[in-house]
Amino acid sequence: MKRTTAKSPKERTTPASADPGNVTPPKRSVEDVNNQLYREAAQRILQAIEAGTSIWQKPWIAPSSHRRPFNAHTGLNYLGMNRVLLMTEMMANDWTDTRFMTYKQVQALAQDMKRSGTPDDELPYVKKGAQSITIYKVGRQEIKRPRVDSSGKPVLDQAGQPIVDKALGRTFLQTYRVFNANNIANLPPLPEVERKPTWEVHAEIEALVKKLGVPVSYEPISQAFYQPGLDRITVPERSQYKDSVTDGVVVYSAAAKHYSVLLHECCHATGHESRLKREMSGGRGSAEYAREELIAETASTYLMCELGLESDEVINQHASYLEGWAKLIKDDPRALFQAFSAAEKAADWFMQRHERQLAEAPQVPPQPAPSLVQGFGIPQQQVGGIGQGLVAVAQMPSSAVRINGLRPAGELLDAAVAGLNSGSLGPA
Template sequence: MSSTSTSAQRADVYSRVTAEIISAIEQGAGEWRAPWFHHGTSIARPTNVSSGKRYRGINTLALWAAGFAAGYGDGLWGTYKQWQDAGAQVREGERSTTVVLWREIQVSRQDDDDGQRRMFARAFSVFNVTQVDGYERPATPTLPEAERLAHAEAFIANLGVKTEFGGSEAYYRPSADTVFMPPFTSFHDAASFYGVWLHECGHASGSKHRLDRDLSGRFGSAAYAAEECLVEILSGLVLADLGIAHHPRPDHAAYAASWLKVLKDDPKAIFTAASKAQQAADWMHARQSRTKAKATSTSATLRQPSHCDGNCA
């Protein structure tokens, strides 16, 4: 099969996967959650003991500040009652930290016009896990190493992006040109592991010596949101290419949807992200061909006899 027809078939698959992601977003993709067994141990990711969800916005900053000031080494938090429900007891004399929950309410009006929606805030007092007694973390399941997928490992290795494993966060650090990943055993399943790894390698594809995308956007900005959208779509595309997921996983759509909210003023945002995702996917596939060609060339060179000016025995 020619490379042209292969590229055309891949483009057709990419169009289908992108359309499914858009459809899922339009129908309501749900809430995204990290696909590894993250339970709040990282102080940089404050997490609620009851819901297992991360705190957001100003609450994240408040709990960071409180955690660092008190020297806490854990990011798990909960209200007095939530700790009681978890079978623990806040120690007497411990000081709480305040977080705020914003809720939207419908406000009725006297005339016949539609009511207005308003936000109101409710404060909660929370305590860190290091401030309680009697709490034991639930047993965390681990993903067997035997479920690693050799063809996916080879595909990612051919990208030439350095990866370091350990910790509980996944991210790409441009200054070191390195991807950092939680270990394989921390993930819910193999597809989640390779999806996140491809996501972070997708960021690496945008470095100046590769596809040269703008990676300078600050968290929460439109530029940051656009980059997150495109690498998550990229992850879904390449998982389909590798036969790991023939349809986009719900978490891909939910993650992209969370960032599309930032891009809501640009109706073409999803299509721009999809176009750049395809460019990055094509770059990843090109790396496979280049690596194989280089290996073949090296092997052929090693097989050639040395030059002996006609004096060989």
């Protein structure tokens, strides 16, 4: 993983210009920089797969109140590539705290707390030697063109000034570095809530499967599949799944195994032409097939995490998947960004919160904004733009904390970058 190490305030770095042997490299194009960043991100995923610490190979453990990585300063969820990279980093380090912040955000939080009267020795700071994690945010070049009339003369406004039209040009990647809460001192602990009863989680999944509107056939077979032409899911009968028991303790229930398979096929079904309209015609062994499997498995992993279902190294049963994904990643690093963006959309569709579903749903009167959780400073907030998220952390009378992951409507960029802009970075 690409990281940097936090420096002590007393440390100083010698400017590059002070090195007489320093030679300024030739300026690279935006395309060259983009390609390098895509390759670096893809290489990080490949390294995680080889180490066995990717989200498809290792169970996800996180507090029930916060099931996914989010920015503790803005309260916004990380999406797309950033979500996968941060989850992978948490798995590699056995972190359970899902909060991340940039160095400047930690400093800003400390300044706010100091103004509120917090003693200096209780202010948050990045621990010495802590390593940051590189994540990505998409930008788009702004092109300014003077408006001209049919004769080619500048068009002026009422004040006699030339009118300039602005347009969005090509996209480009930016990198940011964040620190996990485990590497930030004096952060308040994450509030815990009781996990939903198992029966309640299962009932919620069954209701969502029903809302998906795809017939599910349970048959005494050893495989599961989705048929795009028939828009039908076929899975093994529930009785075919058995609990995994270690030392007399059920570590992976038969029900969780069943739902992990069912959710995977449901995520395939989101790609139907009547829903998200993904390319699903590729045969086994093709790049298209590998991409669709990566989308479905990533989306179902998200759902397992969000719904609080226990997970296991299920994907290890399908080593060929990992091999196919590795080849896909090496051949086309940008395909990884596209797949993770598509996985976000697939998971959102299943959870009935895709932007298209929200736009078509009956309008509900807005609810009163919740109060802040003391020490978090995370207000309910609406964020515009692409692929951005909203997290409302509410202080309930029972002191329970509820997390609502929402996505505003609006899609400005193509699928290759739509999942990158989490909007959760703030100042670098």
